[in-house]
Each structure stands twice: as C-alpha cells, then as structure tokens.
Amino acid sequence: MKAPQVRSPRKPKGQGGERREEILDAALRLFSDKGLQTVSTRQIAEAAGISQPALYAYFATKDDLIAELCVRAFAGLAARMEAGKADWSPTPEAFDKAMRVYIDFGLEQPDAYRVAFMIEKSHDGSFLARTGGRPMAAGVETFKAFAAMISDLHAHGLTAEDDPLRLTQTLWAGLHGLVSLLIARPEFPWVEREALIAGHIAMLRRGALTS
Amino acid sequence: MKAPQVRSPRKPKGQGGERREEILDAALRLFSDKGLQTVSTRQIAEAAGISQPALYAYFATKDDLIAELCVRAFAGLAARMEAGKADWSPTPEAFDKAMRVYIDFGLEQPDAYRVAFMIEKSHDGSFLARTGGRPMAAGVETFKAFAAMISDLHAHGLTAEDDPLRLTQTLWAGLHGLVSLLIARPEFPWVEREALIAGHIAMLRRGALTS
DNA sequence: AATGATAAGTTATCAGTGATAGATTATCGC
DNA sequence: GCGATAATCTATCACTGATAACTTATCATT
Structure with missing residues (x-):
C-alpha cells in the first residue's frame, strides 16, 4: 500500500523542463524538411538532444x-x-x-494536413489504431464547423443542392483534392497558384450555390 | 569484343517462365490486402515462391x-x-x-491510384527519384485526355471559365479529392456512396459548365 | 555428350528501423 | 545524509530493404 504521494513537478535533467515540447519542436522541424517517412526516431532524438529510447518515455510510438x-x-x-x-x-x-481559410491552412501546415487526411491507417490497423482517431477527431471538428456554414446557406435558400450534409461532403472533397494534390505533387506543371486557387474556389461556389 | 549473341528466351527454373508476372501478381494481391507499407519484400517473395533477394533480379527496388x-x-x-x-x-x-470513369477507376484500383497520386516522393528524393516519373507520366497521359475533353467543351462555349487548362486542373483536383478521401478515410460517416458520387459530379458540372 | 558462358537462384550478411529490457544517474521529500 | 522514484542511458531485439558471393540450371557450340 503505497503512500499517495503528491507528484510534485520536477525539472528534468536536460534544461528548462519542457522535454516533451523540445521533442515535438525538433520533430516538426525534421518532418517539415524531410517528410514523415524518412525521419527516424534516432534523428528526432539527436535533434532533441536525448537518446532514442528516451522518446518512448514521452510517446508510446512514433x-x-x-x-x-x-x-x-x-x-x-x-x-x-x-x-x-x-x-x-x-x-x-x-x-x-471560408474556402480559402481551409486551403491556406493545408498549404501552410502540410505535415499536419498529411497526417489528418492523407496518411492511411494500415489495413490491419497498425497506424492510428491505438491512437484511436485523435487527429481524425480534430478533423471532424473542423468538418462540423464547415457543415454549420453550409446549413446556414441552405437555410437561406442559397444552395444548389437539397441535402446540405451531402453538399458539405462534396465541397470538402473538392477542397481536399486541391490541397492534397498541391502537397503531394508540387512539381506538376500547375498554372499559377493564386489563379488556380481562385479558380477552384470560384468553381466550387458556382457548383454549390445558386447563381 | 563480344559476339552479339541472340538472347534466346529461356525457361527459368521455377515453372512456366513468367517469374516477373508471378511476382507482380503476388505483390498486387498482398498490397490490396494489407497496404503498401506493411507488406515486406520477404512476404512478396514467399508468396511468389522464391527467396527475397531474387526479387532484385527483376526489380531494382521495392x-x-x-x-x-x-x-x-x-x-x-x-x-x-x-x-x-x-x-x-x-x-x-x-x-x-467522363467524370465517372475517373472516379470508378480510382475506387476499383485503389492501390494503383495511391501510388500514382497519393504517395509522396520523399523530400530528399528517395521515392520515385530514380524511378523517374514513370507512374506520374502515366497519370499525365490521362490528364491530357481529360484536358482535350475540356478544351472541346470550351471550344463549343459550354464552359463557365475562360482558361480551359486551369479549369481542367481544378476539375481534376475536384475528382481527386473525392477519390482519395474515399480511399484514405473509408470509415468516415459518408452519406450513401452512390448519392455522394452523383452529387459530387453534379456539383462539378454546375461549377464547370454554363447552365 | 562434354564444355564454357551466362542466367537464375540461393545463403549469408549489412546497415538502418521502431521498439523493449534492465541497469544507471539525477532529483526529490524527509 | 537517506530511500524512493522519475528520467535517462546502454545494449539489444526482431524486422526492414538491399547487396555480395557462391551455386545450380540452362543454353549454344564443338
């Protein structure tokens, strides 16, 4: 019967006390530079100034x-x-x-966007299996905010579609297509980016709203 | 100065003579079952009935x-x-x-679609680096056929956009978004699939063509 | 049919991966 | 000082994609 001691916050060996933050910072930098797959846990650990197994004190898996x-x-x-x-x-x-907020986010945070919508959970369920659907849940939250907007437009008779949920999903897919392709295939001979984005949004608007 | 011998076709040890085809068949089955990342070269080799290094006689890399x-x-x-x-x-x-042909292809051949449009080349250029852009080139070919259709519609004054190339790219992005999301996030609470696809195509049509 | 050349396949091995076990060090309340 | 515990390290595991070196089967030719 152990005494229920107070888990007093204690400074770690390293420095200030924010090991976990340091690791996340280092990892984010590396991921942005070299991509998710190619960065190893050893590289992350070295960048964070700790040994590789020490990562697993803060995160169960990569x-x-x-x-x-x-x-x-x-x-x-x-x-x-x-x-x-x-x-x-x-x-x-x-x-x-609203469309542009979504697109800008994806292009400014490509790594986060990748994990949320582009990386697949393995069929046998290794990736994100025990992670539950945490990042996915974050995405669903965003989706809900989106759906609220479309429903509002629908309530005001501005949508060209009777089912607002279905319209929200097709619009989301339309946005995701542009963002994910620009992230995954930047070397494709795209037309000028600003014009592409503006044209894409215009097309979605014409397709979704009454003219 | 070697004699320019005729490379007479010769039956391999295995069986019929189509080792390469057998490997590709086995790999496709495994990839479809368990995903690209989780299937190892050893699993492919075992399914093909050969040793793992033997793969590298037929393919330079995985x-x-x-x-x-x-x-x-x-x-x-x-x-x-x-x-x-x-x-x-x-x-x-x-x-x-035409829209439906593209969507159906992606949903029926998700592994091929993944490799062509969803898997990223590493930033430092490991994946598909020496592979050149072969699969990408195959995609570009499809894109061209697509562009031809849009240009035809544009020539007949049916498009709601002045730049047919830009319109083609936004339409492609719109299609890709639905296909890639359905592949990567099948567990998402989508509306009924057929209605979703039909609604998506309808939205793209309203956005791309004059009504 | 025996021969040399070559293609096809093998076993053994490498460096690197994510992850775990067990020993070790630093920091705390007392 | 003391024991307890949190934090970290070294050593190691099973597995990955890939390579080297060797062996065996098949061929064209004599």
Whole structure:
C-alpha cells in the first residue's frame, strides 16, 4: 500500500523542463524538411538532444508523436475557423473566404494536413489504431464547423443542392483534392497558384450555390 | 569484343517462365490486402515462391515494383478513357460520364491510384527519384485526355471559365479529392456512396459548365 | 555428350528501423 | 545524509530493404 504521494513537478535533467515540447519542436522541424517517412526516431532524438529510447518515455510510438503534432496544428485551424465566424454571413463572399481559410491552412501546415487526411491507417490497423482517431477527431471538428456554414446557406435558400450534409461532403472533397494534390505533387506543371486557387474556389461556389 | 549473341528466351527454373508476372501478381494481391507499407519484400517473395533477394533480379527496388504495378493499372485507365472517347460529344451528359470513369477507376484500383497520386516522393528524393516519373507520366497521359475533353467543351462555349487548362486542373483536383478521401478515410460517416458520387459530379458540372 | 558462358537462384550478411529490457544517474521529500 | 522514484542511458531485439558471393540450371557450340 503505497503512500499517495503528491507528484510534485520536477525539472528534468536536460534544461528548462519542457522535454516533451523540445521533442515535438525538433520533430516538426525534421518532418517539415524531410517528410514523415524518412525521419527516424534516432534523428528526432539527436535533434532533441536525448537518446532514442528516451522518446518512448514521452510517446508510446512514433505515430503517437506524429498524431500529437497533428492535433496541435488542427487546434490552429479550429482557431482560424472560429475567428472567421466573427464576420460570417450567409453570402457568396463569406463562402469564398471560408474556402480559402481551409486551403491556406493545408498549404501552410502540410505535415499536419498529411497526417489528418492523407496518411492511411494500415489495413490491419497498425497506424492510428491505438491512437484511436485523435487527429481524425480534430478533423471532424473542423468538418462540423464547415457543415454549420453550409446549413446556414441552405437555410437561406442559397444552395444548389437539397441535402446540405451531402453538399458539405462534396465541397470538402473538392477542397481536399486541391490541397492534397498541391502537397503531394508540387512539381506538376500547375498554372499559377493564386489563379488556380481562385479558380477552384470560384468553381466550387458556382457548383454549390445558386447563381 | 563480344559476339552479339541472340538472347534466346529461356525457361527459368521455377515453372512456366513468367517469374516477373508471378511476382507482380503476388505483390498486387498482398498490397490490396494489407497496404503498401506493411507488406515486406520477404512476404512478396514467399508468396511468389522464391527467396527475397531474387526479387532484385527483376526489380531494382521495392518502389520500382510498386511503380510497375501502377503503370499497368494506368494502362487500364487509359484504355477506359479511350473507349469512352467513342461516344464522346461536347455535352453535359458526356461530361458526367467522363467524370465517372475517373472516379470508378480510382475506387476499383485503389492501390494503383495511391501510388500514382497519393504517395509522396520523399523530400530528399528517395521515392520515385530514380524511378523517374514513370507512374506520374502515366497519370499525365490521362490528364491530357481529360484536358482535350475540356478544351472541346470550351471550344463549343459550354464552359463557365475562360482558361480551359486551369479549369481542367481544378476539375481534376475536384475528382481527386473525392477519390482519395474515399480511399484514405473509408470509415468516415459518408452519406450513401452512390448519392455522394452523383452529387459530387453534379456539383462539378454546375461549377464547370454554363447552365 | 562434354564444355564454357551466362542466367537464375540461393545463403549469408549489412546497415538502418521502431521498439523493449534492465541497469544507471539525477532529483526529490524527509 | 537517506530511500524512493522519475528520467535517462546502454545494449539489444526482431524486422526492414538491399547487396555480395557462391551455386545450380540452362543454353549454344564443338
């Protein structure tokens, strides 16, 4: 029967006390530079100034570390969406603005976007299996905010589709297609990027809203 | 100065003489079951009835093997697109049909689709680096056929966009978004699939063509 | 039919991966 | 100082993709 001691916060060996943050920072930098697959746990550990097994005191698996980075980045997206809600109104202009928030997020946080929507869980369920659906849940949250906007447009009779949920899903797919292709195939001979994004949003608007 | 001997076809040890085909067949089955990442070269070799290093007599790397599978599958898509050209006409109905050919291909050949459009080359260029852009080239070919259709529609004044190339790219992105999300996130609470696809195509049509 | 050349396949091995076990060191309350 | 525990390290495991060196089967030719 052990005494229920108070887990007093204690400074680790390293330095300030934020080992976990240091690891996440180092990992994010490496992932952004070289991609998720090619970065090894040993490289992360070295960049964080610790030994490789020490990582496993803070993260159960490499995937858990990645998922954590993803969840944090999505918190940023949620914040942006929330901020955008301030000047929301059921108008085509606000629609365009919301689309661009999503696209900008994906292109600015490609690693987070990858983990959330582009990396597959293995068929036998290794990746993200015990991670539950944490990063996915973060994405679902964003999706809900999205669905609310579309429902609002639908309620005002501005949508060209009777089922707002279905419309939300097709719009999301439309956005995801551009973001994921730009991330995965940057070397493709795309037309000028700004024009591409603007054209894409315009196409989605024409397809989703009544003219 | 070696005599330019005739490389007479010779039966290998194994059986019929189609070792390479046997390997590709075994690999495709395994990849479809368990995903690209989790299947090891040893598993492929065992399924093909040879030792693991023997694979490297036929494929320089595992990625080359994957790329080969992709190229073959894309030949199938090219064939479908070509077949679809038979009853092509610059009409909304034909547009819908072409969209569906693409979506159906992606959903029926998810492994090929993954390799062609969803798997990223590592930033430092390991994957598909020496593979050149073979599978990518196969995709580009498909893209061209697509661009031809859009240009035809544009020439007949049916498009809602002045730049047919940009429109082709946004449409492709729109298609890719649905296909890749359905492949990567099948567990997401989608609306009924057929209605989703039909709705997606309808949205793309309204966004791309004049009503 | 025996021969040399070559293709096809083998076993043994390498460096690198994610992850675990057990010993070791630092830091705490007392 | 003391014991307890958190934090970290070294050593190691099973497995990965890939290579080297050797052996065996098949061929064209004599």
